[in-house]
Amino acid sequence: MTRPIILDAAEPIACPKCAHTFPLTEGISRQTIERYAEDFERSFAERRQALEAELAAEAKRRAERAAREQYETEVKAMKEALAAKEGVLSNLRNGELELRRLLREAEEKRQGQELEYQRKLDAERKTIEERARASAGEEFGRREAQYKAQLESAQREAADLKRKLEQGSQQTQGEALELGLEIMLRSSFPMDSLDPVPKGVTGADMLQRVCAPSGQVCGTIVWEAKQTKNWQPAWIQKLKDDQHKVGAEIAVLVTTAMPKDSREPFVREGDVWVTRFEAARPLAEALRGTLLEMHKLRQANSGRSEKMALLYNYICSPQFAQRVKAVVDGFEAMRQDLEAERNAMIRIWKKREAQLTRLTGGMLGVVGDLQGIGQEAVPQLGGIAELPTGEKLDPST
Numbered sequence: 001m002t003r004p005i006i007l008d009a010a011e012p013i014a015c016p017k018c019a020h021t022f023p024l025t026e027g028i029s030r031q032t033i034e035r036y037a038e039d040f041e042r043s044f045a046e047r048r049q050a051l052e053a054e055l056a057a058e059a060k061r062r063a064e065r066a067a068r069e070q071y072e073t074e075v076k077a078m079k080e081a082l083a084a085k086e087g088v089l090s091n092l093r094n095g096e097l098e099l100r101r102l103l104r105e106a107e108e109k110r111q112g113q114e115l116e117y118q119r120k121l122d123a124e125r126k127t128i129e130e131r132a133r134a135s136a137g138e139e140f141g142r143r144e145a146q147y148k149a150q151l152e153s154a155q156r157e158a159a160d161l162k163r164k165l166e167q168g169s170q171q172t173q174g175e176a177l178e179l180g181l182e183i184m185l186r187s188s189f190p191m192d193s194l195d196p197v198p199k200g201v202t203g204a205d206m207l208q209r210v211c212a213p214s215g216q217v218c219g220t221i222v223w224e225a226k227q228t229k230n231w232q233p234a235w236i237q238k239l240k241d242d243q244h245k246v247g248a249e250i251a252v253l254v255t256t257a258m259p260k261d262s263r264e265p266f267v268r269e270g271d272v273w274v275t276r277f278e279a280a281r282p283l284a285e286a287l288r289g290t291l292l293e294m295h296k297l298r299q300a301n302s303g304r305s306e307k308m309a310l311l312y313n314y315i316c317s318p319q320f321a322q323r324v325k326a327v328v329d330g331f332e333a334m335r336q337d338l339e340a341e342r343n344a345m346i347r348i349w350k351k352r353e354a355q356l357t358r359l360t361g362g363m364l365g366v367v368g369d370l371q372g373i374g375q376e377a378v379p380q381l382g383g384i385a386e387l388p389t390g391e392k393l394d395p396s397t
Helices: 030-134 136-166 170-188 234-246 280-300 304-315 318-377 380-385
Strands: 012-014 021-023 193-196 206-211 217-226 250-255 266-269 272-275
Touching: 136 318, 170 193, 170 206, 170 217, 170 280, 206 280, 217 234, 217 280, 234 250, 234 272, 250 280, 266 318, 272 280, 280 304, 280 318, 304 318
Parallel strands: 217 250, 250 272
Antiparallel strands: 012 021, 193 206, 206 217, 266 272
8 A cells, every 4th residue: 555755855965875865855756746745735735625524523512512501500590589489479578467466466466455445535525524513613713813814925926927927017018128228339439429318307218429439429320119019100209309409410200100101110200210129230230330430421511512412312212221121131030039039928927826726716715615515514614605706817828
């Protein structure tokens, strides 16, 4: 059997007879070399194909074995998870049965306690009735005076609270508005001079003398505050008269009641600025800036009357009102927050009033219970039932 071997073509070989050394290529013909080379390449290709087939088959077997092992692992994990869930479910069922049993026992115990309590309550009620009949005269007389005093005190407190909520001193409210306006102006414009008009003196409420950084007076703003529910057109003429008396350049009326059909936070009525309290500060800043600009114009220009006319037209123009309104928008949001806080306080006062009403009803109920226990033995209870209730509270409030 022939077996091919691999040799290098330049491999030296020796003659077995003379021991002469020569390359392998000189002893073998080229046709023989090429034929064996072709056989070797064909044999090598066949061997490589066989090895590749074996490797592919081995890779397939390994993949199948890995997939089978993974599947078996997942099945085992799922079985273990199912067994754990079954155990938890069994524990939950046992816990539910135990809980139901405890609830049933607690319900039976509660019913027994309630029955026992009712029996004791009936026995105590009978004892109280016997004691009440024995000492009805003195006891009911003392309780009559006590309940009457408490009832009258509760009625007085309820009446005072209702009167304070529904009514208020117009003078006090007006003074509070004036004080708030003065505090706001002093804190906002510390360089200006504020002169409140004393009480009892005819005139506006406050004079604001606008001062430049140099300390020179640039103009005067007269302020009037009104805390009322209804608007009165006569306020305009009165404030204009006060303005002419003091020689002020601008007059401002701060009021809680705006002119009819007015939706803006401030308007101009008959050369008088009418504004809400929330918009007073931005309006004051705008008017103060106007007076400062007027002062600069008077100092810088000789044509004072022409410049004053231009400035007056600017103040009366829509552009000026729009710029002032832009400053007021921020304060309008603050006013809404204050309104929400005021509504919250009103709800608290109404709640307390309702509590006083319930207290009065509870006292009358106690008197009725005592009258039912004493029956005809204590005629003093009839006087309690006929006591005047004083100023009646409106339950709807």
